[in-house]
Amino acid sequence: MRTVTLTDVFAHPIAQKYLKRSGLAHAITAAYHAYHLALRHGVNVDLATKAALLHDIGHYTWYKNGRWDYEQYRQNDIHAIKGAERAHKLLIRLGEHPQNAKEIALAILLHTDSYLPEGEWKRTPLQAIVKWADEADEEPGGRHHYRTISDDLAWKKIRQLDELVSRQHGKERLGDIV
Template identity: 60%
Template sequence: MRRVTLVEVFKHRITQKYLQRSGINHAVTVAEYAFDMAVEMGVGPDLATKSALLHDMGHYEWYRDGKWDYDEYRKSDIHAIKGAERAHKLLIRLGEDRLVAKEVSVAVLLHTDSYLPFGLDEKRTPLQHVVAKADEKDEQPMGLHHYKQMDKSHALKRLHDLDRKIEQVLTKNNDSA
């Protein structure tokens, strides 16, 4: 089955809608971190980067009196649950392999434990660990990482470069298998 690229995922209208809320810069940066970590840890870079790119697409906007209410967001946050659902539907619509879509959506679901009454550190798979650590690497206090700006054309260039790197790793792995 054909691999759905990060560029294809990014260009989809659903991705565009939800990455506007959570921050294109954050999504692309976390995908790049996830690639490096995945290669280092022997995790599939395609799954890691897709999961990382889509990890925050479940974000809601929590405003009070026209201003972002970070405390209300933290109290009511279920973005990982909504994001997992959206990521799965999106990937299936794009023609992604069903098992890939499932793995990505579960990694999106478990990239944070902020909505759970318990921690996940020792329970995550290597893929889920990579996505969580890549997200943590870009985090800033009070959610400021969601407000860093990136032009869409610059994001596409970086994702195209990342797609090329993923293809190189996948080709290398297939050649040595």
């Protein structure tokens, strides 16, 4: 049983604040990519969509002279660290199972290589899916963070994705019982 839905997460003021700061359209698109990737790779769609939705909530806005400074961001950003912490705290507050909250936070922590030392990192399947979902929606110069979506359309897309996740989650649970 899902104790915390995507709608629950999306409705929370903390999620609203940081999703809008980091790019709401990108977060929702990444969540849809994560759903399809999770289905394809046999990963828990509930965890994948939550992690992808929240993957950039740690972003800080890097500006120089009133303009977005992509290079400053690329050199100094640690948004995945801050985002993992924010997501974990938010999910625990909402009543997410602590192990699920930890898995989601770790997937957010490892969704990007931008702050990690050089070398290959072995990711879990969930962590890989969140990374791929983010990459599937990237645009040069970080422009994906600045695409817009209306609040009404954002809510509609979240509710639709939540319904897909609920149906799939029910199938997964049924498979565990049989």
